Amino acid sequence: MAGARASAKMGVCDCGPSYDGRRQRGGAFLDRLAGGLVHAMDHALDADDLARRDGLLQRLDPRVKLVGLLGLIVVAVFVKSLAVLGGLFLVAVALALPSQVTLSRLIKQIWLKVLAFTVLITLPAVFLVPGTVIARVPVLSWPVTLQGVRSATFLLGRAETAATFALLLILTTPWPHVLKALRVFRAPIVLVAILGMTHRYIFVLLESASRMFEARRSRMVGPLSPRDRRRVATATAGVLLDKALHLSTDVQSAMASRGYRGEVRLIDDFHATPIDGLALAGFAAVASAALWLQA
Amino acid sequence: MIPAFEVVDVHYAYPDAPALQGLSLTIEQGQRVALLGANGSGKSTLLQLLDGLHFADRGTVSAFGEALSQERLQDDAAAFAFRRRVGLVFQNPDVQLFCPTVFDELAFGPLQLGWSKDEILERVDATLAEFSIASLKHRPPHRLSGGEKKRVALASVLILNPEVLLLDEPTAGLDPQSASELIDYLVKCQGSGRTVVTATHDLDIVEDIADRCFVLQSGRLVASGATSEILDDEALCASAHIAHAHYHRHGGALDHRHHHRHSGEAARSSK
Numbered sequence: 287m288a289g290a291r292a293s294a295k296m297g298v299c300d301c302g303p304s305y306d307g308r309r310q311r312g313g314a315f316l317d318r319l320a321g322g323l324v325h326a327m328d329h330a331l332d333a334d335d336l337a338r339r340d341g342l343l344q345r346l347d348p349r350v351k352l353v354g355l356l357g358l359i360v361v362a363v364f365v366k367s368l369a370v371l372g373g374l375f376l377v378a379v380a381l382a383l384p385s386q387v388t389l390s391r392l393i394k395q396i397w398l399k400v401l402a403f404t405v406l407i408t409l410p411a412v413f414l415v416p417g418t419v420i421a422r423v424p425v426l427s428w429p430v431t432l433q434g435v436r437s438a439t440f441l442l443g444r445a446e447t448a449a450t451f452a453l454l455l456i457l458t459t460p461w462p463h464v465l466k467a468l469r470v471f472r473a474p475i476v477l478v479a480i481l482g483m484t485h486r487y488i489f490v491l492l493e494s495a496s497r498m499f500e501a502r503r504s505r506m507v508g509p510l511s512p513r514d515r516r517r518v519a520t521a522t523a524g525v526l527l528d529k530a531l532h533l534s535t536d537v538q539s540a541m542a543s544r545g546y547r548g549e550v551r552l553i554d555d556f557h558a559t560p561i562d563g564l565a566l567a568g569f570a571a572v573a574s575a576a577l578w579l580q581a
Numbered sequence: 582m583i584p585a586f587e588v589v590d591v592h593y594a595y596p597d598a599p600a601l602q603g604l605s606l607t608i609e610q611g612q613r614v615a616l617l618g619a620n621g622s623g624k625s626t627l628l629q630l631l632d633g634l635h636f637a638d639r640g641t642v643s644a645f646g647e648a649l650s651q652e653r654l655q656d657d658a659a660a661f662a663f664r665r666r667v668g669l670v671f672q673n674p675d676v677q678l679f680c681p682t683v684f685d686e687l688a689f690g691p692l693q694l695g696w697s698k699d700e701i702l703e704r705v706d707a708t709l710a711e712f713s714i715a716s717l718k719h720r721p722p723h724r725l726s727g728g729e730k731k732r733v734a735l736a737s738v739l740i741l742n743p744e745v746l747l748l749d750e751p752t753a754g755l756d757p758q759s760a761s762e763l764i765d766y767l768v769k770c771q772g773s774g775r776t777v778v779t780a781t782h783d784l785d786i787v788e789d790i791a792d793r794c795f796v797l798q799s800g801r802l803v804a805s806g807a808t809s810e811i812l813d814d815e816a817l818c819a820s821a822h823i824a825h826a827h828y829h830r831h832g833g834a835l836d837h838r839h840h841h842r843h844s845g846e847a848a849r850s851s852k
Binding site for chain 2: 483541543545546553
């Protein structure tokens with residue numbers, strides 16, 4: 287059913303031999319791959335749009351945002367009070383809403399994913415950290431300790447808060463501005479250039495991969511066994527790697543053609559306003575208050 | 582006057598196949614030249630040799646009277662001087678647009694050549710206006726249409742105001758409207774006595790952008806001459822696979838057959 291829906295969305299005919307439903311299995315596999323690539327591109331383009339909308343954080347100088355939000359991430363990582371951590375989390379939400387970053391986007395893009403990942407990591411701590419036993423797991427009788435729950439909650443809170451601040455920085459700042467701001471703060475020029483090129487060519491390669499899967503799907507007349515599916519995926523990855531290598535050679539030629547000799551040069555043309563000064567003071571005040579309150 | 586380029590008995594091979602085999606030709610300064618040939622005839626390879634991106638296995642390529650060698654371009658001063666004079670617009674704009682935004686793309690060349698910040702900002706704004714792409718200034722390349730990408734790629738080279746402009750299939754993959762706009766820009770930028778070398782197999786544009794043609798086949802020069810002479814030579818165009826004959830309808834008669842140019846096939850690679 288999901289495969290059929292995806293097919294309809296991608297505009298490819300669902301007719302053809304059914305082979306007792308196996309056709310749908312192979313088709314659904316390719317649909318998922320192609321759909322996933324299209325989704326990744328949509329997601330990136332959507333983030334690009336959000337960064338260019340009018341919002342609280344979007345109006346700030348990227349350098350102020352970079353320093354302010356990275357500062358709050360550092361404070362969130364080192365803070366030792368759950369109440370203060372909760373306060374920082376609320377600050378993150380308070381910054382998100384007037385910046386057109388909705389709660390549903392935060393939940394889907396970051397909170398649920400961080401929750402799932404962090405729970406996996408912290409679960410053993412709930413049982414293994416020694417301390418006051420507050421409950422026992424039914425049947426297994428494993429002890430749940432207060433200290434274990436506390437350390438797991440800390441880790442979860444820190445991860446969620448830091449990830450929310452990081453997402454706010456990325457969603458409200460065009461990627462080129464993040465890179466330029468990094469250069470202003472003396473991030474290695476090679477790192478900045480690599481990040482910029484990666485962001486640029488990820489779209490070219492995603493498009494290329496998406497077209498390859500569509501072409502494969504349009505020629506598929508029979509079912510794909512699990513082994514064949516793996517073969518399709520690995521062969522496509524191989525072809526894509528080959529394409530990426532050719533592309534990198536051509537890009538190197540295009541850069542050399544315009545005078546590139548191995549040194550990356552950028553123009554930094556940011557202009558801070560009094561509002562940026564206020565914002566920086568605000569970030570500093572929140573960070574200082576958090577450190578003072580937890581002391 | 583010293584020729585812009587002199588190519589003498591040049592051989593060049595890729596690991597799997599030869600690309601140029603004993604090619605010799607001369608391009609004078611200020612000339613508008615078209616390199617014609619089917620896919621795989623060696624047009625793109627020749628352009629990359631003229632731009633000093635590849636070097637001949639045998640034979641010599643000279644630019645402005647000096648041999649274009651790897652040793653010469655290893656020297657920063659010589660390389661910058663050459664890059665300032667010669668610009669290449671690649672067939673695939675995605676290859677050429679590697680910066681985060683259109684602004685950065687236009688500023689890339691001037692930055693590499695050490696222009697001052699004020700001069701760069703001024704030239705970028707002027708070039709954006711000249712190419713009617715000011716509204717795209719902060720747009721990342723992946724948000725541009727095919728026609729816009731081509732225009733930005735051309736602008737990113739012409740901002741350096743090179744004496745020689747090398748173009749690889751400039752209309753490849755463009756819709757008729759975008760192709761026509763691009764040709765208008767090319768005609769405009771040729772007015773300043775600039776040498777323009779265009780590799781193409783879109784014969785519809787050749788008369789607009791070239792006075793002289795070189796016809797390549799399998800890495801060899803098979804003909805050269807004035808554009809009208811070359812285009813009127815049906816046998817030559819057919820044998821070089823840049824024109825073909827097919828049946829079509831004229832005034833209700835279905836069995837009419839004569840040679841047609843290969844316009845609209847430019848999207849394919851010509852390497």
